[in-house]
Amino acid sequence: MQILTPHVYWAQRHGEIFLRVELSDATNVDIRLMEDNTLQFRAQGHGAKGDNQYEFSLEFLEPVKPEIHQKSTQRQVDIKIKKREERWWQRLTLREKKPVFLGPDFDRWLDESDAEMELQAKEKINKISVESRVRKDPYLGLKKGYLFMYNLVQFLGFSWIFVNMTVRLFILGQDSFYDTFHTAADMMYFCQMMAVLEVINPLLGLVKTKFFPAMIQVAGRNVILFVIFGSLEEMQNKAVVFFVFYLWSTIEIFRYPFYMLACIDTEWKLLTWLRYSLWIPLYPLGVVAEAVAVIQSLPIFDETRLFSIPLPSVLGRSLSFSYTLQLYLVLMFLGLFINFRHLYKQRRRRYRSRKKKVQ
Numbered sequence: 610m611q612i613l614t615p616h617v618y619w620a621q622r623h624g625e626i627f628l629r630v631e632l633s634d635a636t637n638v639d640i641r642l643m644e645d646n647t648l649q650f651r652a653q654g655h656g657a658k659g660d661n662q663y664e665f666s667l668e669f670l671e672p673v674k675p676e677i678h679q680k681s682t683q684r685q686v687d688i689k690i691k692k693r694e695e696r697w698w699q700r701l702t703l704r705e706k707k708p709v710f711l712g713p714d715f716d717r718w719l720d721e722s723d724a725e726m727e728l729q730a731k732e733k734i735n736k737i738s739v740e741s742r743v744r745k746d747p748y749l750g751l752k753k754g755y756l757f758m759y760n761l762v763q764f765l766g767f768s769w770i771f772v773n774m775t776v777r778l779f780i781l782g783q784d785s786f787y788d789t790f791h792t793a794a795d796m797m798y799f800c801q802m803m804a805v806l807e808v809i810n811p812l813l814g815l816v817k818t819k820f821f822p823a824m825i826q827v828a829g830r831n832v833i834l835f836v837i838f839g840s841l842e843e844m845q846n847k848a849v850v851f852f853v854f855y856l857w858s859t860i861e862i863f864r865y866p867f868y869m870l871a872c873i874d875t876e877w878k879l880l881t882w883l884r885y886s887l888w889i890p891l892y893p894l895g896v897v898a899e900a901v902a903v904i905q906s907l908p909i910f911d912e913t914r915l916f917s918i919p920l921p922s923v924l925g926r927s928l929s930f931s932y933t934l935q936l937y938l939v940l941m942f943l944g945l946f947i948n949f950r951h952l953y954k955q956r957r958r959r960y961r962s963r964k965k966k967v968q
């Protein structure tokens with residue numbers, strides 16, 4: 610008896626093979642994958658040579674998975690087979706010479722780059738649908754709105770200080786150093802009081818910042834601003850105030866807009882770079898300027914006895930606050946070390962995760 614072969618059309622994707630067998634009203638369909646990676650097809654149906662038994666076999670170019678998905682319709686038999694390894698095949702069969710009954714399925718045909726694009730589009734759709742299934746935080750908008758406003762107010766405050774000091778420096782030169790406090794202190798008080806929120810925000814889970822580095826930062830600055838400059842009039846017209854305020858505001862006019870953009874899921878590369886690089890020279894300089902301010906205040910606290918701790922009369926009059934400040938000087942450099950390490954890690958994390966995204 611003559612063996613009849615149906616027309617078979619094929620197409621591929623990176624992970625699958627599609628076969629379309631031109632056999633209408635197929636019955637007794639028997640499809641098997643043999644151990645030698647050969648597909649054997651046998652069925653009764655209406656093909657090119659009328660109602661008959663049709664069969665064919667195909668030895669695939671590369672290994673395929675044993676599961677076969679098959680669907681018979683009135684017009685054809687569709688077969689889907691998964692490749693064992695997701696890669697593009699040069700041809701369907703191991704033998705270079707194409708069987709005469711085999712042809713490309715132009716309805717499904719894609720070349721490798723088109724298939725790649727189709728795959729990427731599918732992955733994108735999957736990602737979007739997974740993301741939309743993840744339950745959204747109902748207060749996310751409110752939280753982002755609050756953070757955006759907070760950062761905006763701080764940005765405006767520090768920009769005012771920075772611009773004011775720069776303009777005065779250009780007009781008055783070195784003379785502007787000595788009355789920085791009288792022109793900028795109110796705004797600096799406002800900004801630094803607000804900055805207490807930077808310690809509260811991580812506690813409420815509003816930002817990913819770690820509590821300890823934020824606390825060191827805010828506490829460190831507030832000791833300088835409120836205790837050293839704020840409580841000692843003698844300190845207020847010293848040049849060191851200029852350097853401390855200028856260093857603080859220089860970093861903040863880049864840090865807060867960076868956060869503002871983060872709140873609206875936007876990023877400017879240059880701003881990100883400035884936020885994660887400027888601290889490298891500015892943080893040590895800031896701490897040195899603060900240390901100079903503390904050292905300059907020591908004799909004033911000794912003289913005025915301000916904040917001194919009363920002692921029993923056998924031990925003397927009182928313990929000068931300058932001793933506490935000397936201890937604080939040591940803590941300052943410990944704080945500098947902790948925050949410098951923290952910021953270095955943040956910088957590495959930021960640039961490592963961006964590199965990964967680019968790959």
Ligand SMILES: CCCCCCCCCCCCC/C=C/C(=O)SCCNC(=O)CCNC(=O)[C@H](O)C(C)(C)COP(=O)(O)OP(=O)(O)OC[C@H]1O[C@@H](n2cnc3c(N)ncnc32)[C@H](O)[C@@H]1OP(=O)(O)O
Nearest residue numbers: 816817818822823826829860868871888892895941944955
């Ligand atoms: C033993 C200790 C004793 C304590 C006693 C005190 C001694 C202290 C001495 C120390 C002296 C310090 C005095 C200060 C001097 C100066 O400031 S000098 C000038 C230079 N200064 C700086 O450069 C420091 C600037 N400050 C900071 O960078 C921060 O305050 C920080 C806490 C030190 C670090 O910030 P952190 O939030 O941890 O890192 P980021 O990478 O910026 O943010 C992490 C993620 O969180 C998001 N985020 C953070 N804040 C906000 C916000 N307000 N709004 C929106 N989003 C925010 C941010 O976007 C990041 O998210 P991802 O991008 O998704 O990761």
